[in-house]
Amino acid sequence: MDPLGFLIVDSARLLRAAFERRITEAGLGLTPGEARALMSIAAADGSRQLDIASRMGIEPMTVCTYLDKLQALGLIERQQCSADRRAKRINLTPASDEMIYAIRKELNIILAQATDGLSGEDNRVLRETLAVFNARLQAINVSQAPEFSSDDSR
Numbered sequence: 001m002d003p004l005g006f007l008i009v010d011s012a013r014l015l016r017a018a019f020e021r022r023i024t025e026a027g028l029g030l031t032p033g034e035a036r037a038l039m040s041i042a043a044a045d046g047s048r049q050l051d052i053a054s055r056m057g058i059e060p061m062t063v064c065t066y067l068d069k070l071q072a073l074g075l076i077e078r079q080q081c082s083a084d085r086r087a088k089r090i091n092l093t094p095a096s097d098e099m100i101y102a103i104r105k106e107l108n109i110i111l112a113q114a115t116d117g118l119s120g121e122d123n124r125v126l127r128e129t130l131a132v133f134n135a136r137l138q139a140i141n142v143s144q145a146p147e148f149s150s151d152d153s154r
């Protein structure tokens with residue numbers, strides 16, 4: 001792997017480890033996975049469970065377990081999808097605002113520590129560059145996704 005690839009993979013791994021540690025130590029009453037699921041929902045409120053699992057890179061059954069807990073805490077609600085009666089759309093409840101704020105606060109502390117010493121301009125360039133990088137990777141993944149016909153038995 002190219003050194004850039006190693007840097008990106010290591011950065012993502014280290015960010016996730018720092019996030020998991022902070023969420024565990026913050027005493028929010030959520031596991032790191034539940035916190036990640038809540039933040040994924042906040043990024044795209046009204047998503048289907050399968051879309052949330054895909055964005056998080058985890059199995060649908062795992063996300064279902066997270067959603068059960070978030071729903072029991074009153075942070076989300078599941079609603080029937082109008083386009084597909086078998087699917088559920090996940091929506092935030094007003095009660096989630098405080099928890100999302102608390103999670104963002106923890107994440108912002110990590111990001112501030114990670115970017116300490118960068119100038120404002122360097123920080124802006126880093127964010128913009130990563131946004132373009134992610135958008136291009138998403139486009140590659142979408143364009144290379146296998147298409148299945150309705151009679152495909154896979």
